[in-house]
Amino acid sequence: MLAQVEQSTHVLVGQSPRIKNVLRMVEKLGRCRWPVLLLGETGTGKEVVARSIHNVNPVGPFVTIDCSSMVGPLMESELFGHVKGSFTGAVGQKIGLIESADGGTAFFDEIGELPLDLQAKLLRVLQEKEFRPVGSLIHRRSDFRVIAATNRDLAKEVEKGTFRRDLFYRLNVVNLRIAPLRDRKEDIPALIAHFLARHGRNHTLTQETLEAMISYDWPGNVRELENCIQHMVAINSGPLLHAAELPSMLQNHLLIKKTQYMTVAVGAHNLAKPPAEAFSHQHRDVPEAGRPPILPLNQMERNAILHALEYTKGDRAIAANLLGIGRTTLYRKLKEYQLAV
Ligand SMILES: Nc1ncnc2c1ncn2[C@@H]1O[C@H](COP(=O)(O)OP(=O)(O)O)[C@@H](O)[C@H]1O
Ligand SMILES: [Mg+2]
Incomplete structure (x- = not known):
């Protein structure tokens, strides 16, 4: 039918x-x-x-x-x-x-x-x-x-x-x-496949790109999703479409998602107030189902810096901006964590 x-x-x-x-x-x-x-x-x-x-x-x-x-x-x-x-x-x-x-x-x-x-x-x-x-x-x-x-x-x-x-x-x-597309997210994978077949040449998305596209709210609905695929196909030379090639609205979305993830992790560290035995190293690295593992703050900070540098492809000025710290503070921390090259 x-x-x-x-x-x-x-x-x-x-x-x-x-x-x-x-x-x-x-x-x-x-x-x-x-x-x-x-x-x-x-x-x-x-x-x-x-x-x-x-x-x-x-x-x-x-x-x-x-x-x-x-x-x-x-x-x-x-x-x-x-x-x-x-x-x-x-x-x-x-x-x-x-x-x-x-x-x-x-x-x-x-x-x-x-x-x-x-x-x-x-x-x-x-x-x-x-x-x-x-x-x-x-x-x-x-x-x-x-x-x-x-x-x-x-x-x-x-x-x-x-x-x-x-x-x-x-x-x-x-x-x-x-x-609206945000109320029928089950359609997103099929729509991506449809637009990749129409606009792409054997292109596929990385898992991170796919996840970002599924969690995004698409205020411009299917038209915005189609434009997003066209944008990525146009600027990409290889067949794999990475999250870094997503249009700026989705980049912002991805960044907010990551910041929220980090805030949740930091929040869990500050607010959970577990009993003393929970501070043993064994407990620290075992994630509870569906929750990020609780890490020492300095390790989270180091990870966040590494992540920001990877995300900005090594641009320290933008990385500092994303992390919400000054450029000098970033340099100091790079030295502190022995990340300075
Ligand atoms: N369910 C769908 N399947 C395939 N393509 C779609 C679908 N919904 C929208 N599109 C595509 O998205 C774009 C916008 O759709 P359109 O019908 O012009 O939206 P509207 O008229 O509601 O603004 C068009 O390129 C259309 O082909
Ligand atoms: Mg229309």
Whole structure:
């Protein structure tokens, strides 16, 4: 049942229960022509879902109408077309997006951005299946399935008066919410494999890179994950993608994770106050299940310095900065721990 969607060019990758549910809905909605409203943060895959719905039974064209670009004096002609000479610069006749979607699917991306005057005109097209090109007195017909997408809370926009209530009801016949990637982390490995196959050449990730990517929250969702893979593939010469090649947002994330790990370790050392026998060396190095081993502070400090130097590829100024100490203090400690080269 799901295979048909996967055969299409716009594959919807994922194994999480949430994505499986989306795939089931895609299959159902693809077999009828009801209006669909796709909800979700930017980059969650709303356009892929829209295309997948169309591709279940691909009748007619799939036309994307980016409502966030519908600004300025030419927007009406973009949507509805114009006749020759209807305004300065209209040297020929133009077919608008609404007309080119006839018989197929029109995908209104970022519908919440459409200005109120165009909302009224769109409503008329949806109700009457009729529109008038700019400068024309003659009505033309266009009949299409509507899929709209937004990352806004349209019900709130209706209350504020920035989105027409009647248009909202027209579009919101069935709505489908695509969860942010941080709420379906099970999909991350499959998405990585998918984008490596698309953008990479036999590239693989180190365990550290994979772990960083799984624990990161991806505010830009799948789009950010795809960009991350493209970035690493572009800057890497070998086939193994290391954590040091991750984009800066993930580098920061990795650093925070490591700092937290060290704080937990230091905190355990300071706060645990174990009985005297716990201070024996045997106990010190035996980690409790799931907890880092408790090490002497000077050893942790030495490890943290080594780690920072490895991370910055030997750059002492950046290492000192990351460790939160001055450069002279770092030099002194390097000497103290006999790390100075
Ligand atoms: N589940 C998914 N499987 C495969 N690719 C995906 C998936 N979700 C998103 N993408 C990819 O991520 C990018 C952003 O998706 P898009 O549909 O444009 O997001 P949105 O419209 O919600 O902003 C696109 O390149 C798309 O191909
Ligand atoms: Mg989009």
